Amino acid sequence: MSGIWLIVFVALSFLELATVNLVSIWFAIGALASFVTSLLTEDATIQIAVFVFVSFISLVCTKSIVKKLRTKEIIPTNLDRVIGKIGMVTEEITKLDPGEVKVDGKRWTAVSSKKIHVGSKVEILSIDGVKLSVKEVKEED
Numbered sequence: 509m510s511g512i513w514l515i516v517f518v519a520l521s522f523l524e525l526a527t528v529n530l531v532s533i534w535f536a537i538g539a540l541a542s543f544v545t546s547l548l549t550e551d552a553t554i555q556i557a558v559f560v561f562v563s564f565i566s567l568v569c570t571k572s573i574v575k576k577l578r579t580k581e582i583i584p585t586n587l588d589r590v591i592g593k594i595g596m597v598t599e600e601i602t603k604l605d606p607g608e609v610k611v612d613g614k615r616w617t618a619v620s621s622k623k624i625h626v627g628s629k630v631e632i633l634s635i636d637g638v639k640l641s642v643k644e645v646k647e648e649d
Contacts (some may be wrong), residue, residue: 513543530574536565590632594645597628609640616640
């Protein structure tokens with residue numbers, strides 16, 4: 509039975525190396541523990557129990573590390589940096605025709621679901637290709 513656990517360990521290790529994400533490392537660790545157990549006892553039930561237990565424990569112990577590796581902070585690029593900023597309309601924007609907005613020292617083509625007049629302040633909602641999606645910001649008195 510130890511040969512089977514060794515084959516399972518090697519197969520899972522190759523599977524882990526072939527993938528980009530962590531997929532089978534926990535099961536490979538469990539198979540390695542079962543291989544060592546198979547050298548001590550011939551009872552297949554104990555070997556399978558060790559495989560399941562060690563795989564589960566290794567998964568639980570490494571869960572926080574894996575979570576940190578998978579979550580990546582999104583850093584705004586030059587384009588994303590204008591989202592949320594306030595710009596000034598330089599060419600009228602209508603529902604059917606895009607206009608122009610100056611934001612962060614640059615001129616952008618802008619679209620909106622409502623008509624916005626020249627000189628109005630707008631907030632940048634999103635970027636779609638080279639067009640900004642904007643909404644008018646009402647000035648407070």
